[in-house]
Amino acid sequence: MLNYREMSVTDDAAVAKLIRDNLKKYKLDIPGTVYFDEGLDHLSDYYGADERKYFVIEGAHRKIIGGIGYAKLEWMEDTAELQKLYLDDSAKGSGLGYELIKIIEDRMLASGYKYSYLETHDNLQAAIHIYEKSGYTEISRPKEVVHSAMNRFFKKNL
Numbered sequence: 001m002l003n004y005r006e007m008s009v010t011d012d013a014a015v016a017k018l019i020r021d022n023l024k025k026y027k028l029d030i031p032g033t034v035y036f037d038e039g040l041d042h043l044s045d046y047y048g049a050d051e052r053k054y055f056v057i058e059g060a061h062r063k064i065i066g067g068i069g070y071a072k073l074e075w076m077e078d079t080a081e082l083q084k085l086y087l088d089d090s091a092k093g094s095g096l097g098y099e100l101i102k103i104i105e106d107r108m109l110a111s112g113y114k115y116s117y118l119e120t121h122d123n124l125q126a127a128i129h130i131y132e133k134s135g136y137t138e139i140s141r142p143k144e145v146v147h148s149a150m151n152r153f154f155k156k157n158l
Contacts, residue, residue, distance in 0.1 A: 023035045070082055082104055097127070115156065121150055
């Protein structure tokens with residue numbers, strides 16, 4: 001049985017490992033990705049604010065098998081950024097990615113956002129497929145992009 005809940009400080013190490021393992025697997029353990037962000041080992045601090053939230057999915061034995069978050073996008077009106085959708089290999093192909101997107105979009109709507117924005121990379125073809133099937137449309141690269149290695153950008157009306 002899966003357990004879905006808001007991230008806590010005790011999840012920091014497991015979530016950071018999940019994200020780094022995924023990025024490494026897809027050859028994205030490079031500068032310009034979240035792999036090298038100083039705050040990656042303390043995500044609960046960042047996501048503790050009202051305009052930012054992160055949720056984890058626990059599998060058997062309370063092991064974190066996935067996560068997804070959102071944060072207010074300051075430079076795009078009425079928009080939250082879908083952030084850090086990552087799944088353990090054991091959870092991939094199960095439909096859990098779609099479920100997480102739906103859950104986070106519902107949270108964005110409840111918080112008053114009208115649009116969802118996300119950044120990704122060509123190496124993450126399975127994620128791009130999920131985003132497109134979930135109604136995201138590719139847009140041009142915004143000049144405000146922080147993670148310079150990201151090369152695909154999407155937006156969706158919520």
